[in-house]
Amino acid sequence: MDLRAAASKVLARASGRSEGDLRPELDLVADLGIDSPKQLELLIELEEALNVEISDEDAAALETVGDVLDYAAGVG
Amino acid sequence: MKVRGVAVPAAAVAVRFLSRILTASCRLHRLEGAAHLDRVLEPPAMLACWHEQAALSVLLVRRRLLPAGVPLSILASHSADGELAARVARAWGIRVTRGSTSRGGREAALNLYRELVKHRSTLLLMPDGPRGPARSPKAGSIVLAAMSGAPIVPAGLAASRSLRLRSWDRMIVGAPFTRVAVAAGEPIVLDRGSTDAEREEARLELGARLDHLTARARRLLA
Secondary structure: OOHHHHHHHHHHHHHOOOHHHOOOOOEOOOOOOOOHHHHHHHHHHHHHHHOOOOOHHHHHHOOEHHHHHHHHHHHO | OOOOOOHHHHHHHHHHHHHHHHHHHOEEEEEEOHHHHHHHHOOOEEEEOOHHHHHHHHHHHHHHHOOOOOOEEEEEOOOHHHHHHHHHHHHOOOEEEEOOOOOOHHHHHHHHHHHHHOOOOEEEEOOOOOOOOOOOOOHHHHHHHHHHOOOEEEEEEEEOOEEEOOOOOOOEEEOOOOEEEEEEOOOEOOOOOOOHHHHHHHHHHHHHHHHHHHHHHHHHOO
């Protein structure tokens, strides 16, 4: 599985949406309702799925679905 | 009194000195639930008390946890007070993660998770910290427990003679030669499969246990 697809699965699990519903422009908080505790869970699962340690700067910049998928693609 | 800027390093030295005197002169009068407390000697684990009892918890840290060689971690805010706490903690060999709910909280919590899982630390957790509101556990504590599988061991601490600071948490500072009582309770354990409702229940339960154990510690001093 490529890393973008792995991140998509993590996002779907965190948001309770299907992967097909996850449009890049959707905001993690405002549109997907991923509140602060869920964001922590998302980051932990992303680190494990991508096998990386996400820096504070990168973590702070993840605001939309597109941000997360682009970050995952960049890891590869 | 607020400590700011260049005064922080000097204040940190003073606080280290004073806390050494205070912890040397304080007596651990009663410890209830020692078996529960011993669980934090097997990291990863979390020892939780209300933020108001952070200064009293230094007695536990210096008398039981540091001598046991347990790797310890704490969260300190980016404020000057947080810097003061961080300097004192680092001087004792405690690893410090900086952040708060208003600034870098998500990233700080992620670092705390790594401390638990990758560094196999025992986390000294003040679930209403680092900036309050007092006596209201944050959900992040529960997510850390669920994702790491580390138990949260709740504890209440009380001192026979103390004063309260004018900080948001009205922090308790024990007087020299005071008696301190500690009541530790049944750990709270969650797993990754726990539902949102179970986690909220655990958050409320953690708050209730900390209140109960704090009251119990006060009674132990009577």
